[in-house]
Amino acid sequence: MSEELCEMSLQQTQELLRLTDVTLQNICCKRFTTEELYVEALAKVLGGDGRRGPRSIFIAFQEAADAIYRGRVFHLNKGEMVEGSEEIRIDPLSTYAVDLTEAEVVVSNWNDSCETIEEYQTNFHPYVKTAIGTSIKNFVCCRISGERPGAIIAFNYPGRATNYEADVLRSLGVVIGSLVTLSNEVRETEKAFIYTIEALARACEAAEEGTGQHIVRVNRYAGALAANMGLPAEFVVSLSHAAQMHDVGKIKIPPTILLKPGPLNAAEMEVMMRHPVYGEQILGDSPRLQTAREVAIAHHENWDGTGYPYNLKGENIPLAGRIVRVADVYDALRSTRSYKEPYSHAQALQVFTEGDQRIRPAAHFDPAVLATFFKIEHIFDKIYESLSSG
Numbered sequence: 001m002s003e004e005l006c007e008m009s010l011q012q013t014q015e016l017l018r019l020t021d022v023t024l025q026n027i028c029c030k031r032f033t034t035e036e037l038y039v040e041a042l043a044k045v046l047g048g049d050g051r052r053g054p055r056s057i058f059i060a061f062q063e064a065a066d067a068i069y070r071g072r073v074f075h076l077n078k079g080e081m082v083e084g085s086e087e088i089r090i091d092p093l094s095t096y097a098v099d100l101t102e103a104e105v106v107v108s109n110w111n112d113s114c115e116t117i118e119e120y121q122t123n124f125h126p127y128v129k130t131a132i133g134t135s136i137k138n139f140v141c142c143r144i145s146g147e148r149p150g151a152i153i154a155f156n157y158p159g160r161a162t163n164y165e166a167d168v169l170r171s172l173g174v175v176i177g178s179l180v181t182l183s184n185e186v187r188e189t190e191k192a193f194i195y196t197i198e199a200l201a202r203a204c205e206a207a208e209e210g211t212g213q214h215i216v217r218v219n220r221y222a223g224a225l226a227a228n229m230g231l232p233a234e235f236v237v238s239l240s241h242a243a244q245m246h247d248v249g250k251i252k253i254p255p256t257i258l259l260k261p262g263p264l265n266a267a268e269m270e271v272m273m274r275h276p277v278y279g280e281q282i283l284g285d286s287p288r289l290q291t292a293r294e295v296a297i298a299h300h301e302n303w304d305g306t307g308y309p310y311n312l313k314g315e316n317i318p319l320a321g322r323i324v325r326v327a328d329v330y331d332a333l334r335s336t337r338s339y340k341e342p343y344s345h346a347q348a349l350q351v352f353t354e355g356d357q358r359i360r361p362a363a364h365f366d367p368a369v370l371a372t373f374f375k376i377e378h379i380f381d382k383i384y385e386s387l388s389s390g
Helices: 001-025 034-043 095-101 117-123 126-132 163-204 211-227 233-246 248-252 266-272 274-284 287-298 317-332 347-355 367-375 377-386
Strands: 056-062 069-077 080-083 089-091 105-107 140-145 150-155
Touching: 034 056, 034 069, 034 080, 034 163, 056 089, 069 126, 069 150, 089 126, 095 211, 105 163, 140 163, 140 317, 163 233, 163 287, 211 266, 211 317, 211 367, 211 377, 233 274, 233 287, 233 317, 248 274, 248 287, 248 317, 274 287, 287 317, 317 347, 317 367, 347 377, 367 377
Parallel strands: none
Antiparallel strands: 056 069, 056 150, 069 080, 069 089, 105 140, 140 150
16 A cells, blocks of 8 residues: 555656646746646646545645735646635634644644544634535645745545655645746746837837837737637737837838838838838747737738738738737827828728728738727727827
C-alpha cells in the first residue's frame, strides 16, 4: 500500500511540475489571473479519475501582514472545478487560523485526536464546514510562501491522510506561491508594455492633430466589435490595445505629405500607401506584438482584394485587420479631414449602408464584422461622443 501511495504522490507532483513548465513557457504572452493559475493547479490534486485526492480544498491568502485570510472552498465535479463557497474570511487571531499561521505542514485524522467525528468538527470554521457539505474526517494543511502568504487545507482524503498527501500538498503550495509571484510580476510587465505601445502609437500625434483621441477611439471600437463577435477574451483584450498601432507606420511618412492641406497627388498617395509596410517593419517580429503587426499591415486591405499593400482577400486578411478596418473607417468619417467636414453618426451609417465614392461596404468589409457593426452602431456613437474634444 505504501508503494502505491508513493506512486500516486509522485504522479500528482509530476502533474504540478508539468503545469509549472507550461505556464513558464507561455509566460511572455499569456494573460492570466491569480485565480486561473491556482484553480488549474488545484485540479491536479483534487480527487477524481481514480486518483487518491481530497474531496475539497480550501485556499486562502493574507491581504497584508497580520490581516484577515480570505479564501474559498473548491471541489471537482465530473472533472470540472467548482467553487463551493462565497469568500470566507478568517481572523488570524481566531482558533480556526492556528493551522494557517503556525505550522508549515499539518496532517490530521479524526480518530488521532478525538473520541468522535462530531467532536472533530469543532476544529473547523463553520463556513468552511458548510461549503464542504459533509463531515470532515481528515485534513492536510500546508503554508503558501511568497509575496502573498497563504495556506491550503485539503479535506477528506479516502482512508487516512498521510505524509504522502502532505508531500503532494507541499508541492502544490510551492507551485501556487511561485505562480502567484510570477503573475504579479507579469502584471507589472504588462503595464509597462501597454505604456510603451501607447507611447509608440502617440509618436505621430505631435504631427497629426487629433491623433491621440483617434487612436483611443479605434481601440474602443475594435474591442467592442471583437467582444460582440463572441471572440475569445484574450483576443479581445489584445486587440483593444493593439488597434491603436494601426497607423504607427505614418511616423516614416514625410510631414509635407502627412499634413498636406489638400488632396494628395498620385506620387504622394503612393508614398502614403506605404505606411502599413512601415508599420510592420517598426513592430518587428516579436510574438508579443503579433496582433499589433497584423493590424498595422492589414487595416487597409479590402474583403474583395482591392485594398493595399498586398491585395489580400477574404479570410486571408488577418481578423484583427478586418476588425480595425471597420473601426478606422468609422472614425475617419466622424472626424475632420483636409478634404471633408466631420460626418454625423447618421451620415456615417449611411456610408456603411449605401457606400460613397471611396467606400463600398459589401466589397470592402468582412460581412461578419459589418453585421456586428450594425448591431452595436449606437455604441460607436457613444464612444465617439465621449472621446471627442469637439
